[in-house]
Amino acid sequence: LAKTTQPISMDSYEGQEVNITCSHNNIATNDYITWYQQFPSQGPRFIIQGYKTKVTNEVASLFIPADRKSSTLSLPRVSLSDTAVYYCLVGGSGNTPLVFGKGTRLSVIA
Amino acid sequence: EAEVAQSPRYKITEKSQAVAFWCDPISGHATLYWYRQILGQGPELLVQFQDESVVDDSQLPKDRFSAERLKGVDSTLKIQPAELGDSAMYLCASSLAFQGAEETQYFGPGTRLLVL
Numbered sequence: 359l360a361k362t363t364q365p366i367s368m369d370s371y372e373g374q375e376v377n378i379t380c381s382h383n384n385i386a387t388n389d390y391i392t393w394y395q396q397f398p399s400q401g402p403r404f405i406i407q408g409y410k411t412k413v414t415n416e417v418a419s420l421f422i423p424a425d426r427k428s429s430t431l432s433l434p435r436v437s438l439s440d441t442a443v444y445y446c447l448v449g450g451s452g453n454t455p456l457v458f459g460k461g462t463r464l465s466v467i468a
Numbered sequence: 469e470a471e472v473a474q475s476p477r478y479k480i481t482e483k484s485q486a487v488a489f490w491c492d493p494i495s496g497h498a499t500l501y502w503y504r505q506i507l508g509q510g511p512e513l514l515v516q517f518q519d520e521s522v523v524d525d526s527q528l529p530k531d532r533f534s535a536e537r538l539k540g541v542d543s544t545l546k547i548q549p550a551e552l553g554d555s556a557m558y559l560c561a562s563s564l565a566f567q568g569a570e571e572t573q574y575f576g577p578g579t580r581l582l583v584l
Contacts (some may be wrong), residue, residue, distance in 0.1 A: 390569055401472075401559050401575030402511065409569075445510060450571040455524050458503075458510030 362446045367463040376433045378462050380446030383427050390450040391422060391429045396443045396461070405444075406431070433437045433464075470494045472559050472576035486548035486550045491577045493541070493562030499523075501573060502545050503559040511545055517543065537579055550583045557581075 363381040370376045384390065390409055394402035406413055408420040408429070421434040433440060443463050449456040473492040481487050493500050498519050503511035516524040520541040528535065530555065532551070537543040547554055557580050561573040 390571070392572060394575075399557070399578070399580065401561070401578050404572060404574060407522070407569060407572055450569065455513050455516060456571070456573070460508075460510050 361457065362459050363449060364444075364446055364459060364462045366460065367465070368464045369467065370436055372468055373435050374468055376436050376440075376464060376466075378431045378433075378444055378446075378464070379428060380431070381428045382446070382448045385426050385448050388450065389448045391426075392447045392449075392456075393418070393420065393429075393431045394440065394445045394447070396445065402445060402458075436464075436466045438464055438466050438468065440464065472560055472562050472574055474558075474576035474579055476579055477577060478580050478582075480584065481550050481583050483552055484549040486546065486580060487550050488547075489545045489558050489560075490515045491543045491545070491560030491576060493543075497562035497564055497574075498540070499563045499565055499571070500537055500543050501561040501563075502543070503561065505557040505558050505559055505578070506554070514545070516517055519573070541581075547581075550581075555581055 390407055392407040393405045395405050396402040406418050406420045408422050410422050413420045423429045443461040445458050445461040449454045493521050500517045502514045504514055505511040514528045515535045517537045520537050535545045556577045559575055559578045561575045563571050564575045
């Protein structure tokens with residue numbers, strides 16, 4: 359069962375770039391890495407997904423090294439509205455269910 | 469943009485009563501998930517459906533919880549009888565399939581349950 363390890367919390371000032379790293383040493387060959395964002399009293403929202411190297415969309419970038427044992431979510435120029443919990447999940451190989459950890463609570467301050 | 473619908477958004481009940489939650493996944497999504505999220509923790513998978521069949525219900529407390537997806541579209545999660553410890557957010561998610569990139573899950577707004 360793939361498990362992930364993330365920092366419990368992070369603080370950042372507005373306008374800074376934030377990088378959240380996730381460890382997933384037991385990732386399976388066919389697993390994807392997916393990041394979700396969750397605001398209080400809302401369901402998690404899909405941010406980005408990748409398999410290897412780098413993926414970028416309008417919201418974030420995802421960096422995955424060659425060994426795929428970790429990944430880094432990069433949020434450029436965060437604002438107060440980026441204050442949320444961010445979850446890293448690995449899965450998609452169809453053999454094991456996706457497991458949410460406790461996530462990383464990001465606090466953006468002015 | 470298509471969304472996962474859930475109702476009700478909030479539910480207050482007394483212990484020993486029965487409660488039911490409804491979920492309508494994104495059209496065309498074969499896989500449906502029910503999660504429970506206790507305050508301060510990540511979502512915990514309760515049950516996963518592929519079309520109308522249960523794929524994984526290993527974490528579903530079957531003595532009091534039941535879930536169905538009779539026609540392979542919408543789904544109902546029931547708790548009977550409710551206990552104080554069931555107070556949580558109940559989230560529904562759907563995905564195209566359960567393998568590969570198509571397993572990307574899209575979540576509904578959740579139902580917040582309070583058991584008194």
